[in-house]
Amino acid sequence: MSTETVISPAPAADPAPAPKISFVSLGCPKALVDSERIITRLRAEGYELSRQHEGADLVVVNTCGFLDSAKEESLASIGEALAVNGKVIVTGCMGAEPESITERYPSVLAVTGPQQYESVLAAVHKAVPPKHDPFLDLVPPEGIKLTPRHYAYLKISEGCNNRCTFCIIPSLRGDLVSRPANDVLREAEKLVTAGVKELLIISQDTSAYGLDIKYAASPWKDREVRAKFLDLTRELGELGAWVRLHYVYPYPHVDEVIGLMAEGKVLPYLDIPFQHASPDVLRRMKRPAAQEKNLDRIARWREICPPLTLRSTFIVGFPGETEQDFQFLLDWLDEASLDRVGCFKYEAVKGAVANGLGDAVPEEVKAERYHRFMQKQQAISARRLKQKVGTRQQIIIDEVGPTVSRGRTKGDAPEIDGNAYVSSRRPLKVGEIVTAKIERADAYDLHGSVVGF
Numbered sequence: 001m002s003t004e005t006v007i008s009p010a011p012a013a014d015p016a017p018a019p020k021i022s023f024v025s026l027g028c029p030k031a032l033v034d035s036e037r038i039i040t041r042l043r044a045e046g047y048e049l050s051r052q053h054e055g056a057d058l059v060v061v062n063t064c065g066f067l068d069s070a071k072e073e074s075l076a077s078i079g080e081a082l083a084v085n086g087k088v089i090v091t092g093c094m095g096a097e098p099e100s101i102t103e104r105y106p107s108v109l110a111v112t113g114p115q116q117y118e119s120v121l122a123a124v125h126k127a128v129p130p131k132h133d134p135f136l137d138l139v140p141p142e143g144i145k146l147t148p149r150h151y152a153y154l155k156i157s158e159g160c161n162n163r164c165t166f167c168i169i170p171s172l173r174g175d176l177v178s179r180p181a182n183d184v185l186r187e188a189e190k191l192v193t194a195g196v197k198e199l200l201i202i203s204q205d206t207s208a209y210g211l212d213i214k215y216a217a218s219p220w221k222d223r224e225v226r227a228k229f230l231d232l233t234r235e236l237g238e239l240g241a242w243v244r245l246h247y248v249y250p251y252p253h254v255d256e257v258i259g260l261m262a263e264g265k266v267l268p269y270l271d272i273p274f275q276h277a278s279p280d281v282l283r284r285m286k287r288p289a290a291q292e293k294n295l296d297r298i299a300r301w302r303e304i305c306p307p308l309t310l311r312s313t314f315i316v317g318f319p320g321e322t323e324q325d326f327q328f329l330l331d332w333l334d335e336a337s338l339d340r341v342g343c344f345k346y347e348a349v350k351g352a353v354a355n356g357l358g359d360a361v362p363e364e365v366k367a368e369r370y371h372r373f374m375q376k377q378q379a380i381s382a383r384r385l386k387q388k389v390g391t392r393q394q395i396i397i398d399e400v401g402p403t404v405s406r407g408r409t410k411g412d413a414p415e416i417d418g419n420a421y422v423s424s425r426r427p428l429k430v431g432e433i434v435t436a437k438i439e440r441a442d443a444y445d446l447h448g449s450v451v452g453f
């Protein structure tokens with residue numbers, strides 16, 4: 001679940017030595033956005049990024065604390081940074097429980113929590129003071145992006161008002177705090193102007209956007225835009241980039257957004273973490289929109305927008321999950337016929353309410369259910385993918401190869417979904433959007449040739 005992002009240094013533009021920071025970004029796209037903000041500020045203040053801990057003036061580790069395995073990875077990264085460099089500041093999700101870090105590593109210089117940008121910067125200033133003159137001109141107006149230049153994550157809110165029993169994110173990140181619509185749109189527009197072709201909209205609960213600020217309108221161009229999921233999505237769809245929606249829950253108002261997908265305003269793609277299907281497990285998980293008739297809803301969405309790609313994630317082996325619950329989930333998968341699915345074995349996260357909600361499912365049963373789940377879903381995904389063979393698809397190019405380039409269709413998000421491998425009679429460019437004829441599909445990926453530029 002946790003990934004480490006290697007951060008490449010920006011070219012130095014000032015002959016005088018600037019303090020060098022080595023930055024490690026762990027965890028999900030939301031943590032990556034936090035890293036981008038911190039790095040943008042550091043670069044604005046004249047700090048440089050170093051590719052290695054060795055020789056840097058300081059190391060900042062942005063940690064992930066979602067699962068115990070992610071915490072271990074974070075602790076290992078801190079240990080490595082201390083061993084190689086010695087001067088380390090820790091931030092991110094694990095910073096919400098500072099003692100879990102300082103007990104093992106008392107020599108870390110500072111520990112700050114998620115989204116505490118000012119505290120991280122204050123800690124950096126204390127450890128390695130910035131150069132006197134901030135050379136703001138070194139920073140591009142869209143900030144420093146850690147994703148390739150042609151796509152960017154756009155965070156529309158922080159925190160979460162839900163209390164899913166397996167999740168400790170609300171205790172780490174707090175309740176929902178939405179950004180005003182014009183603030184999000186300004187950032188999105190800057191990104192598009194800087195060459196970003198695809199905006200990946202993220203938050204903990206995208207469909208709840210604006211609830212905390214009572215959907216307040218803010219001025220944008222010649223109009224007012226409400227902080228509402230539908231209104232914001234419509235405006236984002238006007239910016240001329242692909243807009244992909246992540247972490248949406250199946251509330252009734254999502255239906256309206258499917259209409260925008262049918263009109264081609266935003267990508268016909270929905271990342272919607274169902275986590276389970278058995279009503280009893282969903283109730284004990286306390287999932288948002290658990291009461292909705294999700295199969296009916298999916299059928300209606302596909303009626304409104306037939307090319308819709310649905311991605312989801314599930315947890316097997318939730319405490320108290322019976323064989324009957326699990327069988328219900330398998331049958332539901334057959335009916336739902338989702339395109340892309342991730343599956344996790346339940347992991348007892350320290351502090352999660354779910355740990356006490358039923359008998360723990362033995363590890364071997366979890367493993368066996370995981371295997372059955374994946375087998376079933378792989379067949380469904382492969383069948384769905386095959387339906388694309390013979391069609392023409394727009395492909396955004398992620399990596400250029402000598403004969404074949406790797407890209408993605410509108411139905412594939414970067415890093416989590418499959419790829420489309422396309423051959424072309426003229427060299428392609430990263431970020432270019434081409435039309436390809438799909439000739440073949442395997443379990444996860446598509447293969448074809450470019451027929452239009």
Ligand code: SF4
Pocket residue numbers: 160161162163164167168169170204205288
């Ligand atoms: S919606 Fe549930 S799983 Fe997602 S962040 Fe909120 S509480 Fe956690």
